[in-house]
Amino acid sequence: MLNSFIAILGVVSSVAVLLAWKLLHRATNPSGLPLPPGPPGIPLLGNVLDINTAEPWLTYTEWREKYGEIVYSQLLGQPYIVINSTRVARALLDQRSAKYSGRPALAIYKLFSVDCMTGLLGYTDELRLHRKLFHQTLRAEAAAKYQALYLRKARELPERSDQTPLLFFRFAASVIMAVTYGYETLPQDDPYVTRVQELINIITTVALPERAALLAAFPFLARLPAWFPGLSFKGLAPHCRQLMNQVKDIPFEYTRKALAAGTAPPSMVAGFLQNQMEHAENTSGHQADLERSMKDTAASVFIGGAETTSSTLLTFILALVLYPRVQERACAEIDAVLGSARLPTFDDRSSLPYVEAVLREVLRWHNGVPLGLPHATTASDTFEGYYIPKDAIVIFNAWGMSHSSSDPDDDTRFNPDRHFLPDGKLSPHTAFTADPAFGFGRRICPGRFFADGSAWAAIVTILSVLRIAKAKDAEGKEIEVKPEFTTGSAVRPVPFRCAVMGRSAEREMCLQMGL
Numbered sequence: 001m002l003n004s005f006i007a008i009l010g011v012v013s014s015v016a017v018l019l020a021w022k023l024l025h026r027a028t029n030p031s032g033l034p035l036p037p038g039p040p041g042i043p044l045l046g047n048v049l050d051i052n053t054a055e056p057w058l059t060y061t062e063w064r065e066k067y068g069e070i071v072y073s074q075l076l077g078q079p080y081i082v083i084n085s086t087r088v089a090r091a092l093l094d095q096r097s098a099k100y101s102g103r104p105a106l107a108i109y110k111l112f113s114v115d116c117m118t119g120l121l122g123y124t125d126e127l128r129l130h131r132k133l134f135h136q137t138l139r140a141e142a143a144a145k146y147q148a149l150y151l152r153k154a155r156e157l158p159e160r161s162d163q164t165p166l167l168f169f170r171f172a173a174s175v176i177m178a179v180t181y182g183y184e185t186l187p188q189d190d191p192y193v194t195r196v197q198e199l200i201n202i203i204t205t206v207a208l209p210e211r212a213a214l215l216a217a218f219p220f221l222a223r224l225p226a227w228f229p230g231l232s233f234k235g236l237a238p239h240c241r242q243l244m245n246q247v248k249d250i251p252f253e254y255t256r257k258a259l260a261a262g263t264a265p266p267s268m269v270a271g272f273l274q275n276q277m278e279h280a281e282n283t284s285g286h287q288a289d290l291e292r293s294m295k296d297t298a299a300s301v302f303i304g305g306a307e308t309t310s311s312t313l314l315t316f317i318l319a320l321v322l323y324p325r326v327q328e329r330a331c332a333e334i335d336a337v338l339g340s341a342r343l344p345t346f347d348d349r350s351s352l353p354y355v356e357a358v359l360r361e362v363l364r365w366h367n368g369v370p371l372g373l374p375h376a377t378t379a380s381d382t383f384e385g386y387y388i389p390k391d392a393i394v395i396f397n398a399w400g401m402s403h404s405s406s407d408p409d410d411d412t413r414f415n416p417d418r419h420f421l422p423d424g425k426l427s428p429h430t431a432f433t434a435d436p437a438f439g440f441g442r443r444i445c446p447g448r449f450f451a452d453g454s455a456w457a458a459i460v461t462i463l464s465v466l467r468i469a470k471a472k473d474a475e476g477k478e479i480e481v482k483p484e485f486t487t488g489s490a491v492r493p494v495p496f497r498c499a500v501m502g503r504s505a506e507r508e509m510c511l512q513m514g515l
């Protein structure tokens with residue numbers, strides 16, 4: 001339906017938009033330099049029909065073979081620059097971040113009221129304020145303060161291991177809720193967690209890039225009713241707006257009340273509110289604005305962190321099922337360092353390099369946001385003889401960057417050994433928080449240190465206490481599992497069966513006794 005609708009609109013408006021685009025393009029390319037190479041496309045639609053919409057990163061990786069590390073394409077008149085190598089991403093997104101840190105202002109975000117989220121803001125003062133608030137709580141040294149919390153929550157995982165994959169979302173959500181609002185989530189059916197989960201489902205399945213491109217090319221569509229052919233997805237917008245408000249307001253008010261009652265533990269929001277109260281006379285003029293920004297930032301922590309962390313952990317379990325030798329080696333390393341009667345802590349981290357390599361490999365093998373979030377140019381630029389227009393959407397193909405060796409079979413293999421140098425030391429170049437999966441420049445993921453600590457705590461605890469294997473059918477035959485992932489802008493393994501068994505009675509005892 002969406003494709004046919006695009007086609008109809010395309011025929012009607014192609015000539016006008018094509019001419020307008022060409023005029024605009026000529027006017028903004030005074031240098032006469034060529035655009036980066038890319039697929040030819042057809043009038044108006046551009047390259048819409050060339051892209052594998054389920055797994056666009058595969059199309060972009062193919063384009064790398066044909067056109068190179070930087071590719072120009074066009075969707076419905078909107079210029080897209082695809083960056084296919086870390087070399088070019090560092091040169092443009094890191095080193096020229098002043099021009100490459102915008103985000104596309106897409107009508108679909110406004111329609112669903114998610115345009116206030118940090119990840120979707122343009123490079124504005126508001127964004128800088130959000131990032132400052134993030135930095136106070138989530139920078140490397142601050143995130144390290146939560147290690148005890150990560151471990152406490154991770155140690156609840158084995159007890160409830162029959163409930164994967166929901167379990168991992170709840171784990172991520174409960175750590176994030178504690179850090180952001182000082183709120184302890186319920187083990188099941190927590191009302192806040194359920195709302196965020198629903199909101200994330202809507203955002204990741206409805207706000208698809210091709211829909212965004214459609215609304216960007218034809219803004220009037222945002223005003224047409226949801227019964228209009230091809231626009232049924234708009235029917236979810238009112239519910240999404242309502243959810244968004246609840247996700248921002250309810251936990252915020254929880255922390256405010258807890259603070260007033262003197263029962264609030266330290267958290268991002270409690271710290272902010274305390275600071276507001278202490279400096280009320282300085283902030284009175286813009287107190288309401290500041291509070292709105294804090295609400296948006298806090299909700300962005302949850303929305304940005306919960307799904308990404310939980311999909312990372314599900315991918316880890318999938319890797320354990322598919323690569324039992326990796327699991328054996330990681331467990332052997334843990335047993336050799338810990339002995340049998342204690343659980344790992346962050347003090348053990350540097351003595352567990354293979355576990356570290358497993359964590360890095362999870363992100364390299366299949367990260368949950370294969371194309372990251374799109375950047376946008378805020379000024380035109382030239383790079384290696386090519387012209388890059390202003391207001392171009394710039395996509396970095398993080399998946400392609402970690403699948404770029406000369407041996408594609410090796411790229412698709414889960415192999416933690418690739419993170420070791422020949423002398424047996426971990427490579428300094430593949431640190432978890434430096435992975436292209438976290439993005440680049442001024443928009444790099446501010447939650448990466450948090451993700452690093454919480455994911456490490458979860459995987460080392462699971463490896464210490466549990467053994468994950470293929471599930472068996474009624475006849476005792478192993479059920480085969482394929483490494484398949486969902487599609488959309490945020491992905492996770494498709495549901496798969498696995499067997500979860502205890503592997504150390506002594507460590508389980510430690511868990512039960514809270515040691």
Ligand code: HEM
Nearest residue numbers: 118119304305308372373437438439440443444445447451
């Ligand atoms: C493995 C887990 C994670 C992955 C793979 C991931 C990935 C990303 C990526 C690719 C971006 C966009 C970067 C760019 O535009 O260059 C991003 C942005 C963001 N992430 Fe993460 N992230 C993860 C965990 C987290 C966590 C745990 C949090 C919060 C605690 C978080 C909060 C955010 C926010 C707020 C942004 C928007 C930043 C901005 O637009 O300036 N992320 N993340």
